[in-house]
Amino acid sequence: MSGEFDLIARHFSRCPPRDDVCLGVGDDAALLRPPSGQVLVATVDTLIAGVHFPEQTAPEDIGHKSLAVNLSDLAAMGAEPAWVTLAISLPKVDDRWLYAFAEGFYALAARHRVALVGGDTTRGPLCITVQALGWVPEGEALRRTGARPGDDIYVTGTLGDAGLGLAVVQSRIQVDPAHREALLARLNRPEPRIETGLALRGLASAAIDISDGLAADLGHLLEASGVGARVELDRLPRSDAVRLADPHGRLALTAGDDYELAFTLPPGCEADLARYAERLPPYTRIGRVEAVPGLRLIDAQGNPFAFSHRGYDHFRES
């Protein structure tokens, strides 16, 4: 870990302290005390300017999003987040930019009691890599592999908002000005569904976070579980803005960056989850797992709906 981290360490001094951090930023590495009886959950994600967020994105939003996308992966495992490291490359030192970035990062970290325990700062094109570490009791992690025929399929929140927000930022579409701010918030400030992930421990048979679009990510879950599914387009939870812009549901199926969870519940488990419902963001049943592999979409008239786009792939065009 580099001494250059002084540079931004001072911007992050307000990150919440945790008793289990024996040694944070400032030595060659951090020293962290594990809880007993739990399994460590580790994930890493990179955001690059112009690829993962528009160049003009506000630094507060970049700070929030770079942490949020990683916490979202922990949520999808049912993990409780604990610690993160941050590697950031910057074209130049810009104290105001860093301060604002840290504001966004810190506010989300504080809300989930996550401590920043290390980092590295280098000069280069704007690129942020966060690694998040969390804990889940042995045997209770949510994997992609446990979905079984007959399980119900759910998603949290609403789908397609971030994708519509991106289209708005890029002036590819006009929306009702009343919807604009909420769509941009969904694009720039995704909310990792940590509480839902915790509630799903011991209940959900499988889970995944939706970063590349429902069709792509639910597809990964189904493939990993060796099953298929039937999903009713009409049930996909959509905001008014998304319903207006895309009445057929294609956006809700394929747009990325929503960071909602998709999960499967065995028959009879819905009542168990409903006990937590008041404290959780809304979730909606959208279909059912079937034995035959593949994702089958049904439109409002009960007819099969064909589509081809399978989510965003950074190397697709190459």
Place this chain on the structure above:
Amino acid sequence: MSGEFDLIARHFSRCPPRDDVCLGVGDDAALLRPPSGQVLVATVDTLIAGVHFPEQTAPEDIGHKSLAVNLSDLAAMGAEPAWVTLAISLPKVDDRWLYAFAEGFYALAARHRVALVGGDTTRGPLCITVQALGWVPEGEALRRTGARPGDDIYVTGTLGDAGLGLAVVQSRIQVDPAHREALLARLNRPEPRIETGLALRGLASAAIDISDGLAADLGHLLEASGVGARVELDRLPRSDAVRLADPHGRLALTAGDDYELAFTLPPGCEADLARYAERLPPYTRIGRVEAVPGLRLIDAQGNPFAFSHRGYDHFRES
């Protein structure tokens, strides 16, 4: 963690399996079982083409070095490495490049029984961030803060070779052709001093890895410990090539990228370390910790030696 990681996951399938990896690459996050009675050690470092290695560096070497610099941080804490994640951005998919990168990464990982447990691949300027996780028994970690007046100061290996290698690559200096290959190996294939770090547990009062040059990094250790030191330039361990190119020892003091360890031993501990000496890379006593803050350098004639360069700082010029 992204599905795009399929791209390079296949190049890393030969990474050694470990019993403590419950779930590796392929889900939203990895699941890792901690050993009991130990503290988690976490570090992260980024390498950027043209900043941390010359653009023309062979991909095998980049793979080796991106892991080595992180394992070096674990070594400096006395930690035993266990798991790493890899975030890599690439201008384009190049299977041959990735294969060679993985070769270098894998060979070093296998030697230290490190498992790659997750990653993210994105399109962008060549930039590699590795996070390394390891373990150290509670209370035995080597920190920067424990050096006390009267402790002896040691370094492993030889100093200045990587810096001289860089000067050779950049055609800033000519060396005896017989030395060229060894210097380039020191630049491109640093050896993390894991075994030395393990042997120093319970013995060394402080340790740090030398990434930015001895003067800068020993300076960090002294400052963190609230002490100073007297170092004899003539004692700095140098290869023949470095002695020839730089008879006064300035290179050994200031050149970065050697990834040797600097450590302090309380009086009377040398014999304890010597018991391991046969199995360890060589180490050399270079000076002594003193109460008065600051790093005092003494030349071969016993006179004070003045110098100003304090190591490489990525943002120094800005």
